[in-house]
Amino acid sequence: MDSSLAGTARSDQEVLAGYRPPSQLVLDKEIDRIDRHCAAFIGLSPFATLSTAGADGWPETSPRGGDPGFVRVLDEQHLALPDRTGNNRVDSLRRLAENPRAALLFFVPGAEETLKVFGTTSLAGPDDLGVDLTEFGRAPRSVLVIEVTRAYFQCGKAVMRSGLWDPSTHVDRSTMTPFGEVLREHCRLETPLPDDATIRAELAQEL
Template sequence: MQPQQPDDDPATVLAGYRPPSQLVQDKEIDRIDEHCRAFIELSPFATLATADADGWPDVSPRGGAPGFVRVLDEHRLALPDRQGNNRVDGLRNVAANPRAALLFFVPGVEETLRVYGTATLVGPDALGLDLTEFGRAPLSVLVLQVRRAYVQCAKSVMRSRLWDPAARVERSALAPFGRVLRDHCQLATPMPADDVIRAELAEEL
């Protein structure tokens, strides 16, 4: 094993960053205030970050109608789990390691919202709420006890041009999803055409 070079030392690399401003530090709060609530109620998409008992991370996309994540009160969020691929990696992680985070996006808004806390998994009727969406009740509900929340500045979304129509990528730039599945799974037979796959997915929303 070769000795670590000075520019490979994490402490040396991190020392190259200037300290965060006081404003950046002070914007972190320990609850869901009116501004966080408004953001969540407009958000149709979020990513859920979890880690297993050994610390291996997982991040998964979650989506629904705007406000699909419910604000129960200043310190609790409810994320219904919808029909998916049944891997439930994130939910298994929460059962072993309750630390979790959500990153919320609102189409057209360049800021994002980050929320951290500890999560528990409950049954679909545990909260006494009607969580039906697309005609289906959730299979479970993740309840996040909020520890930290803050609005992230717009720089990353501005750089990515995420909401810029001129930056849209045509689906044809990538291989059809069916071909990707066939290659990744080493299937001998072709998968259905993408429009057939999408139609089947739409029936399971």
């Protein structure tokens, strides 16, 4: 912490004491399974974030996406998350091999509410579940099976504040540094990379 702030710092518990208790409704909305409402939301979701933590405790969050319903509801206690072609770092899967606890946050375009799902995981081969998980003409490299321990819908305040689904808030990419330039600097490359249109076209071929 900046030394200039040391004299004004309060303990974590002092800060937390400033929050009012959650309502009973907020507490009661948590369930221990994927019910029909959760299943319907997951079936409409083309995007989710996967949060993990390794044995060292450091967290990581990774985006996951596909056609709506790309995360498959197997039954009330189990989800199947196919692992598609990526950068092959497999950071999330390596962490889950050390610590199988995970959390998923599901988004549905146009809906302010999100869905949180928590559980423990195991890794399966693409054909182990007897379910066709082919997408974009390709089978997954592996499948993450989540055994659900709890789930609940998050209210829409954060998405409403962000204007996430409002087209008028979308950023013009021309105002951003080209991604190829960002990569070149971060990777300390001497030669330039292709322009962003070429990079996106190449990525689209690997979906």
